[in-house]
Amino acid sequence: MPARTASTRSSAPRVAPSIDVVILAPRERKLVVLLARGPAKSRERWQLPWRSLKPDETIDGEAVKLARKTLGTAPALVEQVAAFGDGRRHPSGAALSVAFLALIDADTSAGFKGDASWFAVNDLPPLPPRQRGMLEGVLTSLRARLDQGPIAFHLLPPTFTLTQLQEIYELLLGRRLHKASFRRSLHAAWLVEPTEEWRSEGRGRPAQLFRYAPKKRRGGRRGVRFGG
Amino acid sequence: MPARTASTRSSAPRVAPSIDVVILAPRERKLVVLLARGPAKSRERWQLPWRSLKPDETIDGEAVKLARKTLGTAPALVEQVAAFGDGRRHPSGAALSVAFLALIDADTSAGFKGDASWFAVNDLPPLPPRQRGMLEGVLTSLRARLDQGPIAFHLLPPTFTLTQLQEIYELLLGRRLHKASFRRSLHAAWLVEPTEEWRSEGRGRPAQLFRYAPKKRRGGRRGVRFGG
């Protein structure tokens, strides 16, 4: 394992890796992502928020700072997804970019005022090619991790109705879920607890508000899934 | 989104990101990882195989080359896991390292001759701290992805017995599985097909050999899992 010196034989200049954040929120039954305006010289008008990594910085720390700076608030969750070092173009010119997922709830995102704008993930403006791939990768990873941990709760305010929670799952999974079955599974997982409050939203019976409150009761895993 | 120039305000020198591979194989009911000797000056005698990324290189391409060079053969699978840019020490001195998983079957790994050596993942020599974290991360990710796709098959030769397959799953999951249930699930997933061959391994009834042959019959997804 030779300890390579940082020689620059190659034609391309050495550029520090970039950190890119995909900031997501639910909005009117759509997933929306926060995009920032690119500099005037850039080919694409909109870009994922990014910055270059300097030596001595940790990627997770810088990703949190970048998300907070773009958003004006701290997101409910910031998590690394993957590195992208294909040959595709990135505004930084870096050979390597690290994609981060950040989640924020609808209420907080609605209060957002800043340079950046929200776009539905199904209806996006052109993005630099590598960022396009990063966004796809983040969404795929988000769906895959949905059943691994309680990430969906980060897209909701502290208290929420069970219908809201189910809508988040339906949004992320892209399919309808069975109401009674969804609630039974939720009950069995001991992830939420009811509050004393009820919310009346227009006509129809008011819904009880719940809060995320995981109990330690972890049932033994069952079965082996052979995913295609 | 300022397009930063590669200024070097910081005290630390700019070092290109590293690419590190975790090459795994099954061996006598243990998972083993291939470690290379570090250079004389390095603190740890053994290291994950790594190299520095040069501009214009794609990380996936270079990871495959690195795995092939270390192993002498092409691994059955090479897949990116995550970037590690915590402050921990890496032999390259890089601020950022990208971890790759590589899998190879027992037969091929047994034929390996080279500078590197195999170590059981439960009984490892000291590694550079960041590499230690990378190895843990790769193993965690491998377990999590087991039910997402048929990665376990990459740890087996082209034909194998169902008992071998089950042992791989038990190795990766760290728990015993129920034989009849395992086979029923496997049958339902249409992932393997029997060959005409049978293998007699010492005493006991010979086992039929199977090969990996996924059929497109994908049943509709069921259920929502609320992972803790």
Add this chain to the structure above:
DNA sequence: GAAATAGTGTCTCTTAGACACTATTTC
């Protein structure tokens, strides 16, 4: 025949999904 390993049939229990219902609100 004993020991060892491969492979299967049946029962039970859990749970996802369907269906149909009750409950509580606004209009």
Add this chain to the structure above:
DNA sequence: GAAATAGTGTCTAAGAGACACTATTTC
């Protein structure tokens, strides 16, 4: 009362795990 939304009870079907069995080999 009609419409709309929240929440529940029961049945069914799939599948995971236990148990016990049969099958085929070596010694």
